[in-house]
Amino acid sequence: MNGLVIKKNSDKFSVLVGEKVQIFSARNLKDVGIFVGDKVEVDENAISKVKERKNLLIRPPLANVDKMIIVISKTPKPDFLLVDKLIIFCVVHAITPVLCVNKSDLGEDFVNFVKENYKKACKVISCSTVNDEVFEVKKEIYGITTLAGQSAVGKSSIINALLKENVAVIGDFSKKVERGKQTTRIVELYEIEKGKFLADTAGFSKLSEELLNVDEYELKAYYPEFLKFAEKCKYKSCLHLHDQDCEVINAVKSGKISKLRYENYKILQENLKLMKKF
Ligand SMILES: Nc1nc2c(ncn2[C@@H]2O[C@H](COP(=O)(O)OP(=O)(O)OP(=O)(O)O)[C@@H](O)[C@H]2O)c(=O)[nH]1
Ligand SMILES: [Mg+2]
Ligand SMILES: [Zn+2]
Numbered sequence: 001m002n003g004l005v006i007k008k009n010s011d012k013f014s015v016l017v018g019e020k021v022q023i024f025s026a027r028n029l030k031d032v033g034i035f036v037g038d039k040v041e042v043d044e045n046a047i048s049k050v051k052e053r054k055n056l057l058i059r060p061p062l063a064n065v066d067k068m069i070i071v072i073s074k075t076p077k078p079d080f081l082l083v084d085k086l087i088i089f090c091v092v093h094a095i096t097p098v099l100c101v102n103k104s105d106l107g108e109d110f111v112n113f114v115k116e117n118y119k120k121a122c123k124v125i126s127c128s129t130v131n132d133e134v135f136e137v138k139k140e141i142y143g144i145t146t147l148a149g150q151s152a153v154g155k156s157s158i159i160n161a162l163l164k165e166n167v168a169v170i171g172d173f174s175k176k177v178e179r180g181k182q183t184t185r186i187v188e189l190y191e192i193e194k195g196k197f198l199a200d201t202a203g204f205s206k207l208s209e210e211l212l213n214v215d216e217y218e219l220k221a222y223y224p225e226f227l228k229f230a231e232k233c234k235y236k237s238c239l240h241l242h243d244q245d246c247e248v249i250n251a252v253k254s255g256k257i258s259k260l261r262y263e264n265y266k267i268l269q270e271n272l273k274l275m276k277k278f
Pocket of ligand 1: 102103104105106127128129130150151152153154155156157158201202
């Protein structure tokens with residue numbers, strides 16, 4: 001029988017087989033490991049085979065991810081560099097990124113600001129969990145979709161709003177900011193609609209440049225909005241870091257390229273350079 005691993009608890013796995021969730025152990029599968037998101041074959045009481053994976057993310061451990069909904073909100077202070085890193089991470093791992101501005105009840109200004117800066121980088125949607133206004137999120141979920149983003153942006157709240165019941169544990173905002181601790185600790189898949197799963201995670205909140213696995217020349221390609229200007233740079237190898245004859249820099253100056261995105265690009269270039277030194 002075929003199944004999908006939706007939760008892992010030490011050496012026990014919750015597997016969705018047909019309509020039912022059953023608990024299985026693993027049989028001699030130590031070498032491949034078994035992760036949430038794995039498509040498996042099961043017999044009477046054990047997982048007997050793990051099917052080939054589309055991808056496998058390590059932190060948090062999650063297999064076969066089709067899409068990532070990157071959540072950002074006006075509070076806590078938004079980390080746009082993390083957003084850029086997550087978008088690149090998605091492209092590298094064949095995952096479709098969507099940027100979702102949560103807490104739209106705190107003001108449309110911030111929603112519009114994010115849309116303006118990111119519309120050329122990936123699809124941008126918005127939501128608010130206050131009145132369960134999460135329909136745009138629901139439309140985006142397919143296959144195995146994961147939420148990602150800083151702590152306290154409202155990832156677990158989005159799952160709860162989608163499921164209309166309090167299954168995912170939500171943190172107390174003030175306490176969390178004080179301690180800087182994450183509320184969600186384990187990875188679990190929630191079936192939002194038949195065959196459409198959403199993962200709540202506590203990972204991805206710090207993504208180091210090493211994980212991106214790109215070099216300084218490749219990095220340019222992950223900023224699609226640079227492309228049409230980059231073609232006109234004097235030098236083909238232009239990294240768009242210096243003023244002379246760089247059309248990307250000119251486009252930033254005239255407001256045709258988002259300054260926020262360009263500044264993130266510069267920071268990532270700098271970080272990649274530092275990494276190379278070690
Ligand atoms: N104003 C407003 N507050 C929200 C909204 N969604 C969530 N919150 C609040 O934001 C805080 C954090 O929500 P969580 O859902 O725990 O955030 P999280 O992203 O899951 O955090 P971690 O599990 O630590 O990664 C809570 O106090 C929520 O009540 C929203 O749409 N509007
Ligand atoms: Mg959470
Ligand atoms: Zn250039």
